[in-house]
Amino acid sequence: MKRRPLLAGNWKMHTTVIDACQLAAAIGKCSAGLADRDVLLAPPYTVLSEVAHVLQGSDVLIASQNVCWEAEGAFTGEISPTMIKSAGGTAAIIGHSERRQIFHEDHAIINKRVLGALAFGLIPVFCVGETLEEREGEKTFEILEEQLREGLAGVSLQDMGKTVVAYEPVWAIGTGKTASKEQAQEAHAFIRKLLAEMFEKNIADTVRILYGGSVKPDNVDELMAQTDIDGALVGGAALDADSFCRIINFI
Numbered sequence: 086m087k088r089r090p091l092l093a094g095n096w097k098m099h100t101t102v103i104d105a106c107q108l109a110a111a112i113g114k115c116s117a118g119l120a121d122r123d124v125l126l127a128p129p130y131t132v133l134s135e136v137a138h139v140l141q142g143s144d145v146l147i148a149s150q151n152v153c154w155e156a157e158g159a160f161t162g163e164i165s166p167t168m169i170k171s172a173g174g175t176a177a178i179i180g181h182s183e184r185r186q187i188f189h190e191d192h193a194i195i196n197k198r199v200l201g202a203l204a205f206g207l208i209p210v211f212c213v214g215e216t217l218e219e220r221e222g223e224k225t226f227e228i229l230e231e232q233l234r235e236g237l238a239g240v241s242l243q244d245m246g247k248t249v250v251a252y253e254p255v256w257a258i259g260t261g262k263t264a265s266k267e268q269a270q271e272a273h274a275f276i277r278k279l280l281a282e283m284f285e286k287n288i289a290d291t292v293r294i295l296y297g298g299s300v301k302p303d304n305v306d307e308l309m310a311q312t313d314i315d316g317a318l319v320g321g322a323a324l325d326a327d328s329f330c331r332i333i334n335f336i
């Protein structure tokens with residue numbers, strides 16, 4: 086089944102207001118007129134509305150890098166779905182391995198974030214992936230299954246159809262080590278099969294599954310040629326306009 090490719094850039098904790106506006110403008114330019122794919126940027130919260138402003142009138146989608154499940158309240162340090170939407174965002178990355186590992190976000194909190202995002206009409210870009218130790222211990226599929234079952238618990242069929250999943254092996258994030266196209270395809274096929282079991286085959290067939298982990302201009306084409314890879318979630322290379330533009334324009 087043909088799914089519309091999605092190329093997403095996660096700027097993590099990078100960019101001042103000026104850097105962000107310049108980068109967004111360059112990406113806006115090189116993604117103009119691409120009718121067959123979607124482009125998404127996840128800037129830091131501090132520049133969400135500036136980036137949305139720079140990209141006004143373009144088709145580039147804006148996401149936050151995390152999201153709380155409440156509209157407002159006493160949640161110091163958090164950002165709500167309503168705030169993200171008011172700043173121009175339509176999606177939210179949830180469950181990134183840096184949130185899981187550095188900030189100890191567990192399945193329960195990640196699940197609350199997914200359900201909260203959906204309840205307020207934001208598209209979750211839900212991240213899963215195994216560590217090197219887990220891969221070497223042959224636990225990859227067990228870990229992916231646990232993350233998917235726990236993180237997507239309670240998501241309706243209709244909402245799952247809107248959700249994006251990102252497979253990001255932790256050992257490949259920011260390390261320069263990319264999963265081989267075979268390793269990535271194997272994990273994506275596993276995820277899609279599991280989604281069919283958890284939801285429905287026709288839903289699993291429409292869900293976009295992105296690969297993330299040292300995606301670069303020189304490996305994007307072979308990754309995107311895999312049957313179950315529908316896009317990329319890009320960290321480091323998304324901070325360089327030329328590299329990200331090449332990734333967006335994958336062949």
Ligand code: PEP
Nearest residue numbers: 258259297298299320321
């Ligand atoms: C990421 O931040 O999700 C990521 C995959 O980073 P990088 O592309 O730098 O490995």
